[in-house]
Amino acid sequence: xxxxxxxxxxxxxxxxxxxxxxxxxxxxxxxxxxxxxxxxxxxxxxxxxxxxxxxxxxxxxxxxxxxxxxxxxxxxxxxxxxxxxxxxxxxxxxxxxxxxxxxxxxxxxxxxxxxxxxxxxxxxxxxxxxxxxxxxxxxxxxxxxxxxxxxxxxxxxxxxxxxxxxxxxxxxxxxxxxxxxxxxxxxxxxxxxxxxxxxxxxxxxxxxxxxxxxxxxxxxxxxxxxxxxxxxxxxxxxxxxxxxxxxxxxxxxxxx
Numbered sequence: 630x631x632x633x634x635x636x637x638x639x640x641x642x643x644x645x646x647x648x649x650x651x652x653x654x655x656x657x658x659x660x661x662x663x664x665x666x667x668x669x670x671x672x673x674x675x676x677x678x679x680x681x682x683x684x685x686x687x688x689x690x691x692x693x694x695x696x697x698x699x700x701x702x703x704x705x706x707x708x709x710x711x712x713x714x715x716x717x718x719x720x721x722x723x724x725x726x727x728x729x730x731x732x733x734x735x736x737x738x739x740x741x742x743x744x745x746x747x748x749x750x751x752x753x754x755x756x757x758x759x760x761x762x763x764x765x766x767x768x769x770x771x772x773x774x775x776x777x778x779x780x781x782x783x784x785x786x787x788x789x790x791x792x793x794x795x796x797x798x799x800x801x802x803x804x805x806x807x808x809x810x811x812x813x814x815x816x817x818x819x820x821x822x823x824x825x826x827x828x829x830x831x832x833x834x835x836x837x838x839x840x841x842x843x844x845x846x847x848x849x850x851x852x853x854x855x856x857x858x859x860x861x862x863x864x865x866x867x868x869x870x871x872x873x874x875x876x877x878x879x880x881x882x883x884x885x
Contacts, residue, residue, distance in 0.1 A: 631671040675854025677749050685759060686724045688784065689766050690731025691738050696774040696822035700752045701733060705768035713864060742787035754846045756788045757798070758865065766803045801826045805871045818882055833885050840876045844869060 686707075693703040707728060711721055730736055749755045763784065767777040777797075785795040804824040822828055825839045845851065847869035849862045857865065 650701060663811075665747060673748075677752065677755070677871075678858050680745055681759065681856055682724070682753060682858060683727055684729035684749075684763060685743055687731035687736075687738065688759075688763055689742050690728035690734065692731075692766055692780055693765060694732040694734060695776040695780045697776070702769055702771070703766070714858065722849060734788075738784075739787065742769045742784065746787070746789075749856065750789070752835055754852065755855050755857065756790075758857060760785060760788060760790070760795075760851065761802055761868070762800065762864075764799055768803065797826055805868060805875065818878060821878040824875035825879070826873060833883060836876075836883075838878060838885075841870070842873050845871070858884045 631652050647660065650835075669673040687706055688708075693699040693707070711724055716724060731738065760781070763781060767773055767781060781799075782792070782795065784793075785798075790798070819829070822831070825836060827836050827839050831839075847865045849866065852862055852865055853859060
């Protein structure tokens, strides 16, 4: 949008070269709108990707050990995660090292998040993408242990989330994984509203706005532009599909 505005106004006031300059100025503002100030420099993508993955695997280790032991379901979840990423042998070894580092009960995770916020904190959606992956990890063994919830609560604080926002995010994630083949039963419909972070009392406009916002957060181009590793985009796409199914269920029930 800003690219178009920049070209038009640049051409009107300065002619051809003004339009050319307006295009680049507009592109700057478009990128800031889509990625946040932290995503302005695409040359920093590799650094953001590295810090994102390091923080993610360290946090996975910390989360897996939060209840006192690492379950087989949690190990399987991390194994499947690495397989989906298509990691090379060297990268796999590094990820395992980070996981083990985080699972050490004496390891202090706060400096890890200080670095993450320094490198990725001003990028639009990376904080939420990271937290969503960790919530999914906590639910991997089917038991949301109080110690896991307490750790996620601390992590959400390191990422700048208030308690009410964090609780809504947990509820949304817990309801974004079971809509394939569902009908518009009362239970399924209630879960669909929660998956979008709205209620049955929300207006059609509010629901449409919530859906657009969530789909934008999981848009592949935007995630890659912010520094989410390319191989993780498929996982984000799966999340987006569930959000779309929830939205379709709500639309059907409301005839919108």
